[in-house]
Amino acid sequence: MAGLIQSLGAVDLCVVILYIASMIGIGIWAGKRVKKASDFTTAGQGMPLKIVVGSTVATCLGASIAFGNLELIHETGLSGLVAVFFWYVGWLFLVLMAKRLRASGATSIPTYLEMRYNHNTRRIGSYCVLIMTITSVAAQYLAIGSMCVALDICDKTTGVIVGAVVILLFTVFSGLWGVAITDTIQSVLLVVGIGFIVPVLAFKTAGGWNFVISNTDPNRLNPLYGIAPLPMLGWFFTKALNAGAHPAYAQRLFSAKDDKTAVRGMLIADLICVVVFICAALPAFTIPQLFPNIASGDEFTPLFIAQYVPTFFKGLLISALLGLLLTTGDTFLLLTASTITDDIIRPLKPNMEDKKMMTLNRMICVFGTVVITVMALKFNSIYQVFKVGGGAYAAGVFFPLILGVFWKKCEAKAANWAMGLGCGVSFLWDILGLNKVMGGLDGPTTGAVLSFLICVIGSYVIESKKSKIAA
Numbered sequence: 241m242a243g244l245i246q247s248l249g250a251v252d253l254c255v256v257i258l259y260i261a262s263m264i265g266i267g268i269w270a271g272k273r274v275k276k277a278s279d280f281t282t283a284g285q286g287m288p289l290k291i292v293v294g295s296t297v298a299t300c301l302g303a304s305i306a307f308g309n310l311e312l313i314h315e316t317g318l319s320g321l322v323a324v325f326f327w328y329v330g331w332l333f334l335v336l337m338a339k340r341l342r343a344s345g346a347t348s349i350p351t352y353l354e355m356r357y358n359h360n361t362r363r364i365g366s367y368c369v370l371i372m373t374i375t376s377v378a379a380q381y382l383a384i385g386s387m388c389v390a391l392d393i394c395d396k397t398t399g400v401i402v403g404a405v406v407i408l409l410f411t412v413f414s415g416l417w418g419v420a421i422t423d424t425i426q427s428v429l430l431v432v433g434i435g436f437i438v439p440v441l442a443f444k445t446a447g448g449w450n451f452v453i454s455n456t457d458p459n460r461l462n463p464l465y466g467i468a469p470l471p472m473l474g475w476f477f478t479k480a481l482n483a484g485a486h487p488a489y490a491q492r493l494f495s496a497k498d499d500k501t502a503v504r505g506m507l508i509a510d511l512i513c514v515v516v517f518i519c520a521a522l523p524a525f526t527i528p529q530l531f532p533n534i535a536s537g538d539e540f541t542p543l544f545i546a547q548y549v550p551t552f553f554k555g556l557l558i559s560a561l562l563g564l565l566l567t568t569g570d571t572f573l574l575l576t577a578s579t580i581t582d583d584i585i586r587p588l589k590p591n592m593e594d595k596k597m598m599t600l601n602r603m604i605c606v607f608g609t610v611v612i613t614v615m616a617l618k619f620n621s622i623y624q625v626f627k628v629g630g631g632a633y634a635a636g637v638f639f640p641l642i643l644g645v646f647w648k649k650c651e652a653k654a655a656n657w658a659m660g661l662g663c664g665v666s667f668l669w670d671i672l673g674l675n676k677v678m679g680g681l682d683g684p685t686t687g688a689v690l691s692f693l694i695c696v697i698g699s700y701v702i703e704s705k706k707s708k709i710a711a
Contacts, residue, residue, distance in 0.1 A: 255555025287495045292505030294424025296492045300513045301430045302568030305520050307383045307538040313524035314537030317460030319467040321521050323475035328514045330480030335506045337645045339499050347494050349487050350583040356644040357652035366583040368636040368663045369487045373576040375629025378616040380569035387542045400616050407569040408609040412602045426563040433560040435516035442523035474682035481634035485641045577604040628670045635687025636663025639695050654698030662691025
């Protein structure tokens with residue numbers, strides 16, 4: 241605790257405690273609107289525009305914005321920024337699908353897949369979603385641990401465990417209404433603090449924009465230098481296809497009160513997040529001037545705030561960082577629980593009482609937290625955690641989803657095989673490190689190409705067989 245007080249000071253520590261306590265209180269208050277299982281997981285499909293935008297922005301501005309992206313860009317230079325930018329381009333695919341997804345009457349990506357194909361597609365899609373959401377929660381826990389180390393609060397293991405407990409309690413008592421409302425409040429502080437105040441102060445403290453750029457290795461300013469072509473292609477598949485079928489964004493899309501709100505909300509959120517992402521990423525180039533001996537770029541933001549931001553505002557920005565991790569963590573933990581209950585268990589037990597389903601959601605949150613915490617402690621790199629889980633989901637789900645929306649000839653059997661093999665190959669490829677022996681060809685690229693080919697070729701083969709049988 242002495243380390244925390246030295247890093248923050250008594251005033252800032254009080255600000256942090258009051259802020260987090262207020263957010264938890266607001267979340268619990270908002271959670272009183274949760275009367276049934278659909279309120280817990282989809283907010284009763286009544287979210288207005290400002291809540292859709294705010295909660296989606298807060299979900300997007302997770303550990304990657306202030307931690308993972310800085311880690312990647314500090315390591316690879318401007319090419320890392322280009323790699324992450326694919327995310328915001330891919331997001332537009334989801335916007336293009338928005339009206340058709342909502343018109344189906346679905347409440348999640350897996351339920352849409354079942355309506356478009358069959359019940360096996362929903363089950364396979366649910367498992368793909370779980371790979372993505374579980375690793376995303378693990379990344380938030382890991383970022384909290386890194387933040388605690390940077391601020392000399394405690395060791396990483398303790399920080400991960402404490403963060404996991406706080407996120408669990410908030411999620412269990414709030415449901416999606418509480419998560420969405422607190423997300424919206426915190427998104428304002430996140431955008432202003434992490435997107436603008438920190439970048440401006442960082443460059444000013446480091447000597448100004450011109451000084452930083454002139455003292456940066458030109459190779460680090462070359463968008464084609466730091467990441468080789470094949471790995472960059474992998475980042476495209478990981479980022480663009482993940483965002484284009486993102487289950488948490490889709491949850492907000494399905495929870496909007498109408499189609500217009502859903503589409504406008506996604507577009508506005510994407511635009512805001514693009515601006516914040518670029519602004520928040522650029523301070524990675526000030527690290528050599530400000531923290532030349534830093535161990536990893538993911539420590540920069542909390543270290544900078546602790547050392548260079550004035551009292552009280554320091555407490556607010558640390559609160560924003562904590563809020564950033566809490567809001568994204570609770571979103572993905574809630575999505576993990578709702579995927580298991582709504583897309584895996586409910587089809588097997590359609591007559592389960594609503595009250596039991598809500599209890600089951602909360603129990604899964606508890607059990608999932610234990611499992612995910614253990615997983616988080618096994619990883620060291622935040623952006624690699626995102627890449628493994630997000631890449632596997634993107635490789636498996638994106639093409640069966642978008643082809644299912646816009647191509648009537650896509651067959652269920654082909655989509656099922658495409659999803660299972662695309663996701664599985666991507667995940668195992670990265671876990672086993674096969675990119676090292678395949679010239680940089682990574683899991684998401686391999687899995688996504690495989691998924692696309694199976695969808696298209698498989699559908700034509702199946703259609704041909706059907707034609708022959710009919711003849």
